[in-house]
Amino acid sequence: MLEVLTNPNKFFEARMKGEESLRIPVLIVLISGIISGLSSFLQNSITVKMMSEVPPEAQGIVSIMPTVSAIGLVMFFLIFWVFVAAIFYLISCIFKGEGDFNRTLEFVGYGYIPMIFGGIIGAILMYTIVSTAHIPVVTDPAKMAEALGLLLKSPMMLLSYAISFLFMLWSANIWIFGLKHARNLTTKNAVITITIPVASYYIIMTYVLWTISQMGVM
């Protein structure tokens, strides 16, 4: 299994000889989703602390926010896995890729392994932020964006994003080799197929984070 991290080309080449199986990829994606869900739970607990003085009738909704977001993120990971595989599959069609979707889905799932490590480190960082950061109590909803913006701009949070991006890059590298074999592409076409959506993801995420951080400045 570790070969997928050190030598993905050889790993996927070997896997192509075996039967298609989504059992392990589902497990990998699920673990990755649970770890990210834990991180999300911690992140949302900050929001709950900020809103600790909201009216009692709103307290119920606020208090279940972390749990709902954690479960939602696990589900999102599973859906996103299929979505990403579909994107890769469609783009690879441009390069006349061959091979069924299940194989693509399986290999993309293996690519989530680095995200498990990234998720663990991110969760540790998030726990550090939650346990040490001064979380202001926000009574005015208009100031929520400002308070969150300041928190999202904190160095620890930026570090968390940086690590997340690095592990995403590692995953993209695995996907390149995975798609090369799953869709029978040249290495060059596989790189293009993966780079387009991943680069788009990076650009969109950077823009979103920059927008949120600007809320704190205003």
Place this chain on the structure above:
Amino acid sequence: MRQTIPTFIFLFFFVIAVATSGVSAANTASSATEEQKASVVISDCQVNPTALMCNDIGTVTVTIKNMEIYKSVNIKEVQMLSQGLKVLSDSYFNPGSLGSGGDLRLTFTIKATCPDGIYYPKVMVNGEGAQSIRYSFPVTVDSSSLTIGVKDVPEDIFRGERAKIELVVGNPRPNNVTAVKIVTEDKDVMPAEVFIGTLSADNSEVAAFYFTPQAKGDCVLNFKLQFKNGDNHHFTDLSVPLNVTESKKSAELILTGIEVEFIPGMNVYKITGDINNAGLEAANSVVMKVGDAEGIEAMQPYKAYFVGLLNADDFSSFELNVKVGENETQVPLLIEYKDEDGILFSEHEYISIESSPGTASTGELPVPMIAVVIVIAILVIGMIAYSWKKR
């Protein structure tokens, strides 16, 4: 001889007859004069105030009475003359006719423009068919003022503690004075005015003031004694020098163990420490706040910290959150507490942000964290590079 004796007898009786007729004529003439000059007297004379002070204005009221039973008198002129006092009012000309037994009250205004002493102004009354009267009466001029002094003041006066100051007002004058009051403009003295009212001659009254000094050191309390002698206002000043010191027993709040911690990303400093009562008395309702200053803003959840009762030799921890502007290096803290009388005290302390221990760097990543990122980045890039090398 016989002719001499009868002549002598004739002359004797003649002389007696002449003498008798002379006495009778004189008696007749005297009765005629009494019928022409009626009797008018000054029946009363009042001076108000009974004793004037120098430059005081007073009044003299004289009562002229017709003592005749059957005859009225027409008063032609009434005037007052004085060598020492100044008569401000004019003489009365033809003030009216006095019926039999009737009286007339006339008032003159005088001013004491003379040194202290007893003066005798004269009232002159001229009436038609009446005797002229010259009536002198005494007017006392005594410039001695009311006295004011300190009756009782505490030996030690402490900052923030109420001290009772008793003043005594004495009247050494021979007459009563009215509207006596003591006023002060000192904002730390209560009440601002004590009204005594009428103070009779050779009497004294005590007035109590309460002084709560807000600052220590030498201070002078100024009181003004105001009174009226008749319609004349007078005042006397009293200055009471006092030395205000810090109470030896009162609560003394000091801060120790101050730590200033920067909260990354929030631009907020968390100030923690201990507040200690080093005095001998308890401090009630102790509240710590962030003072007002430009660029300083108290933040939730600890905009203020309520410590409550802090007994002598006791301490309590506190926490405050403050947002500090970029150029600010000090955070003002306001400590408020009350003594057992409910008097509010406030103390100011300044916490240095830069020099305080525990201050974290402002918004920069800790070095170990940067190292972790570099290691991870090297690891990931290394793995990627390795995977490409192995393909």
